[in-house]
Amino acid sequence: MRVSVVGAGLGGLCLAQGLRQAGIEADVFERDQAITARFQGYRLVLNPAGFDALRGCLPPRWHPLLDAIVGDAYGERLILDPRLNRIGELGPGRTGIVVDRHVLRHLLLTGLTVRTGAALTGYDVLDDGTVRARFGHGAPATADLLVGADGVSSAVRAVLSPRTVPTDTGVRFVIGRTPLTERFAGLSRAFGSKIAGDGVSLLLGAMRFRTPPKEAAGRLAPEVTLPDVRDYVRWAMILPPGGSREADNPREAALSMMDGWHQDLRALLEQGDPDNSALLSIRVVRPGERWSPGPVTLLGDAIHATSPTGGNGANTALRDADLLCRCLTDVAEGRRNLLRAVGDYERQMFEYGAEAVSHSLGALPAFVPQSKPQPA
Template sequence: MRVLVIGAGIGGLCLAQGLRRAGIDVRVYEREESAEARYQGFRIGIGGLGLEALRECLPPRLHPVLEASTGEISGERPMVDEQLREIRQLGAMHGGTATDRHVLRHLLMAGLADRIEFGKRFVRYTELEDGTVRAEFADGTGATGDLLVGADGGNSPVRRQLLPDAEVVTIDGNGVLGRTPLTERFAGLVPGFGTVVNGPGTRMLLGKMEFRRPPHLAAAELAPDVELPETGSYLRWAAFLPDPAGPRPADWEGVRDLLLAHMAGWHPDLVELVRQSDVVNSSVLTVRYAKPVPHWGTGPVTLLGDAVHVMPPSGGMGANTAFRDAALLCRELAAVRRGEAGLRTAVERYEREMLEYGFAAVAQSLEQLPTFAPSSWTVGAR
């Protein structure tokens, strides 16, 4: 059995690690030219079933590296005004784990160098008469496998071909995602799990990414064959501006200045947090969610993670749900390899369970969105 994975994000790579552990031939195809080709995200929270699923797929020898290169997120969640005066408490959360998406992606690539091909932009797939599927790429090459998994994100070309009527909604509003190196001054802005700043017309979410150990040093000691980025601890923040907030500049400096204009008169620590943002690792933020889809009838093509159930970040469940998808699909395909189930039966079991909990997570994230986004934002298509 050969599995083709379209997309080398953290969901697709988690799946590849699990399949490799199960002895299943897996190949990953990524449209970017390298793992360093572009800005790759921000701090994410992992925990509960998502963390269990990630550990299930990751080789045990890498578990200590995962532990060392993450950070704890725990404690109170205050909501404050633009002068950092407490408005109310949102309720404490304990036992959470934070990781940097870029660092985690590199960890998930460990041992997969011979199974990942970069510079492969997926164009289309063709179901063949013998029940297999062929993926075609923009460079004129192709690959054939028994199952093709679209793990290619919220703009998934695989989903567009498989489910042309599936809807992904962009929520009206202007979002900004920033990252600022962690200093003693900024650390005080997040005394616990996270902080919500409810300012006039603008709301900010603040979260700390404080590594237990520098990731590259942890890897060098615990798994010398693994190279992790030299990423320092930082404070991750997201700002949600009223819509319309005027034209959104294409460059980060312009976006930052637009946000700073909305923050006139705010507490100096918040203003300086934005002013000192990391240009390379900050960007505009588009918030989207997928509308539920019925089961489509199992074939040699399926979907995973944001490619099927993209959701707002308000629930903190996007990555965790993708890891659940990966572990579940690995278990089902491992049963096929052991001769305990047919491929189509196993994939259908995966799809039906994944659709149920995946879109439940989308609904939960939408329910939590009003806590974090301004009331001017609307849940509507555009």
């Protein structure tokens, strides 16, 4: 059996690693011109289910390395004013494991061949039941199953389920990262909390590696090459609905909204990496009508993109990867046929994926600031 995975994000790569462990051939296709074409180095929180799904798709020999390069999630989940005074609470704290997306992606890429510059233009289901994927550049690829793991703007979904489209919540946020120096360690009370300003909210999260990734790989898995990343603070400034849609310099745009804020908060953004800050929109994808089971399916944000305020986007994509891998392993070992296995995966994925999107949208209002009143 051969599987074509379109999209080299965390979900697609995790699936490819799991299939590789099961002896199933998997080819990965990525529309970006290079793996590092876009910065993808922000902190994620994995819940126990997401972390177990990730471990389940990785070779057991890499488990000690994975355990070494993550951190522990913690935080009081307070609501603070711009001077860092406590003014409320967000609710019970979340526990889990924090990972750096850039580091984790390099781990998941190890041993895989990814064809970059491969933007999907369409696919054809052939008479023998296989599927041929077509790309803007390069030869087509034929497989027993095509998996669209190509994100919110999925080209696979556009063909498979054209009426399932992203919804823009209208919320924008500026995201960036700053090295975690001794000065910023003093902001620990704000990690996991919301800082409520005038028309904006600022969210901070610390990425503290148990062991520096490059050092851990050299000691525990020399065949793995990980980037030399050190501890940092991930920050995200959420704008009100209708906030700025464009910014030539997102970090400077965020700083312009911080007059009168605590000097350490301003310094945190001032010392952020200007090349790796971005203005992003919050869009969601709700699983809609089920399509007829066939040799094409979807995974992750391509079918259930969530608001980041729910903290469940990466977790749900990894859960997809693990579930689909187990279903396909049954096919490879003769316990189920392909269409039944894909149908079972989709039935479960649609249910928990829809719940994840609803949960994330339910959590969004607590983080979205009110628009500033306009002068008369």
